[in-house]
Amino acid sequence: KKESWDVIVIGAGAAGMMCAAQAGQRGRKVLLIDHGRKLAEKIRISGGGHCNFTNLHCAPDNYLSQNPHFCRSALTRFTPQHFIALVERYGIRYHEKTLGQLFCDGSAQQIIALLQSECGQGQVNWRMPCEVQTVGRNEEGFQVATNQGLYQTQALVMATGGLAVPAIGSTPMAYQIAEQFGLTVISPRPALVPLALEPETLRQFGDLSGLSLEVEVSCRKGRFRESLLFTHQGISGPAVLQISSYWQNGDFISIDLLPDKDAETWLRAHGSSRVRIDNFLAEVLPRRFAQQWCAAHNLSKPLCQFTPPELRKIADALENWRIRPSGTLGYNKAEVTLGGVATEGLSSRTMESKAVPGLYFIGEAVDVTGHLGGFNFQWAWASGNAAGQAV
Ligand code: FAD
Structure with missing residues (x-):
């Protein structure tokens, strides 16, 4: 027996529930399929359990893509204000943490409940947990074979997400379906992910684990001023997660340890000081870090014993501390996946495949x-x- 639907959405995460709810509320007969036992695990664990559900300063240049303009149309038609209005309609309390980031005061579960309720208002039908076996195409649209039966639909929406955190059920199904129907897939890789350091660098800085610094980090076209955290395996913290999306194997990243200062002017202004350089730096950087950094750069003299050219070199090193990560910590530790279904094959207005x-x-x-x-x-x-x- 074959059931017929106007729309089938595969993947009941953030995008899938939003899409199903909107289509259902427009009067479309919608089936939402997910293989998970628990609904929207990724929303539940997001933002440390409080879900950073939007950002007030959202703009296309906050996104990476082979086509940086692709996201503009959709983002313009559904803005942070639209989602905030929904959150307020449900009486969910929220706050701005930093840099326009909005979090629930309470649990991320409230956002899941909001989306579920919106789906309910659109009379969305659910199959969950349900395994999708094959997807085929015929004259009437698409045929989705699952362990719960065969479904026919005019429109098929793939919303199965990326590969981050395989432990909560990420699969490459969207990429596979894209390739099955001849769409290009940009090689996925982990992003917003901690970076590993080479053994030698780790030996120098290994016992700094747990220490954090406010820095400006850059790599390729990325530049972020946030905090950097040393860990047992390498570096993490918001600045590093951000730059990981730009970093590619073999690249150096550049760290400005004194983002608020002109380091050379500052050092020269204290050029007559008898304080040892590491103790001097410890006035503005965590002491343990200042010591390790100076040891790694063979700097142990009092400030007054450096010549002006030497001070310039130290200033350069402080503003452009270059380190070469050995890799990322992979999908287990990544928040998102870079790459995916190529935008050139999709309409930026509707997300429909052109072909x-x-x-x-x-x-x-x-x-x-x-x-x-x-x-x-x-x-x-x-x-x-x-x-x-x-x-
Ligand atoms: P998902 O929300 O991942 O949903 C995909 C759905 O598809 C899942 O329900 C899954 O079970 C289902 N699925 C997968 N494969 C199949 C299959 N083969 N068959 C059937 N169903 C399938 N972003 C923010 O903006 N703010 C945050 O605070 C934030 N915090 C995060 C914290 C962590 C730890 C992680 C990992 C990510 C975080 N993100 C955050 C990123 C954000 O969660 C994702 O970008 C977002 O959930 C993507 O939405 P999506 O609907 O495309 O995919």
Whole structure:
């Protein structure tokens, strides 16, 4: 027996529930399928359990993609204010943490409940847990074979996300379906992920684990002023997670340890000081770090014993401390996946495949990856809305 639907959405995460709710509320007969036993685990664990559900300063330049303009249309039609209005309608209390990042005062579960309720208002039907076996195409649209039966639909929306945190059920299904139907997939890789350091660097800085610094870090086109955290395996913290999305194997990253100062002017102004350089730096940097950094750079003299050219070199090293990570900590520790279904094959207005009418890709599965700070959920809501209004 074959059931017929107007729309099938595979993946009941952030983007999938948003899309299903919108399509359902427009009167479409929607089936939402997910293989998980628990609903929207990624929302539940997001933002340390408080879900950083959007960012007030959301703009296309907060996203990485082969086509940086692709996200503009969807983001313009579903803005942070639209999601905030929804959050307020449900009486969910929230606060701005830093840099425009909005978090629930209470639990991320409230956002899951909001999306579930919106789906309910659209009379969305659920199959969960349900395993999708194959997806085929015929004259009437798409046929989805599952362990609960065979479903026919006019429109199929892939919302299965990326590969981050395999322990909560990430799969490459969206990429596989894209390739099955001839769409290009940009090689996925982990992003917003801690970076590992080479053994030699770790030996020098290994016992700094747990220590954090406010820095400006840059690599390729990325530049972020946030905190950097030393860990047992390397470096993490918001600054490093952000730059990891730009970093590629073999790249150095550059760290400005004194983002508020002109280091050379500052050092020269104290050029007559008899204080040893590491003790002097310990006035503005954590002492243990200042000591290790000076030891690694063979700097042990009092400030007054350095010549002006030597002070300039030290200033350069402080403003451009270059380290070469040996890799990332991989999908287990990543918050998102870079790459995914290539945007060139999709309509930026509707997320529909240009070559395969009726087939849509939304959310993290698409080659649009946000910075840290609520931008990934905003993309999930906006792309889910774009497809939900179109199907
Ligand atoms: P998901 O929310 O991942 O949903 C995909 C759904 O598809 C899942 O329910 C999954 O079970 C289902 N699925 C997968 N494969 C199959 C299959 N084969 N068959 C059926 N169903 C399948 N972003 C922010 O903006 N703010 C944050 O605070 C934040 N915190 C995060 C914290 C952590 C630890 C992690 C890992 C991520 C965080 N993110 C955050 C990123 C954000 O969670 C994702 O970008 C977002 O959830 C992507 O939405 P999505 O709907 O595309 O995918």
